[in-house]
């Protein structure tokens with residue numbers, strides 16, 4: 001009815017439309033689902049995140065009455081393993097009073113509730129859990145904030161460099177006979193609202209005609225909200241995702257049952273995501289917090305002692321479980337699996353003296 005729509009609008013409809021959005025209707029994770037994420041691969045992933053946050057809590061003066069926040073918690077596995085690991089550090093665990101989950105999907109909220117709050121899990125007794133639609137609703141308090149594979153699901157705009165400026169690549173209906181998906185990508189003939197609003201800071205002269213770039217204004221907005229929260233209340237955040245420390249133009253992808261499919265082929269039935277541009281996130285918060293990273297997931301997990309933790313689990317594991325434990329750890333850290341493409345970025349309050357564990361002094 002409105003003519004072509006932006007890729008951002010397409011992603012938003014496909015992923016989170018309340019009627020049939022991909023995330024809204026069911027459990028999409030795991031072997032039976034469409035894709036597997038690190039926390040679902042190994043409990044060690046969430047445990048080490050918990051330990052990292054504990055070290056930050058210590059280095060920021062062991063604040064009292066704090067909260068844990070996760071954006072896009074999926075099945076709740078990461079939070080579960082993280083909190084579980086923190087129960088081993090009683091003074092830290094006891095200072096946590098609230099846990100806030102930012103989740104659009106009613107179905108996933110239910111799964112998270114079952115995982116974290118069902119009565120059989122008394123481990124987290126005393127913690128109060130809250131669900132929110134957006135980060136805006138988060139109360140002011142010192143916070144541990146984590147987002148794993150959340151930013152890659154946020155909508156991107158795609159722009160192509162023309163001879164006289166950036167032109168937006170949009171999704172159009174294609175009802176010709178040779179159409180594969182009933183949709184096609186077109187390049188807008190003139191500027192769009194988004195091309196005017198979001199390409200201003202891009203070094204136009206560095207690109208050739210025909211080059212494409214992806215920009216995610218929602219990512220910038222949310223990372224700024226997180227950074228402002230940390231600036232105002234103290235706390236720290238980890239953003240873990242696949243992506244690069246530079247801008248890219250061809251990373252939008254769709255995954256269905258562990259296979260890549262065309263992003264326009266089956267809207268609502270396949271996951272859609274794009275590489276995170278960590279540079280863009282860093283630049284958007286540089287005046288609010290100190291930023292460290294991105295470091296590779298491999299380096300991050302190894303600095304936190306993934307090997308030692310694996311050995312400990314192996315000692316107590318049944319022989320049949322051992323192979324599984326080893327191969328899942330390998331998958332998280334191996335460069336050709338998830339070790340290099342996944343990266344970790346940290347925000348800490350400005351002027352923090354200690355370099356966070358697993359990071360290096362930043363030169364930016």
Ligand code: SAH
Pocket residue numbers: 015016023029037038039040071072073074075078102103104105108133147148149150153154
């Ligand atoms: N962190 C989990 C899940 C990653 S999938 C894991 O690693 O396993 C992305 C998650 O973000 C899902 O829980 C999805 O429902 C949620 N999500 C996607 N877009 C969102 C948005 N705009 N606002 C809030 N949650 C969103």
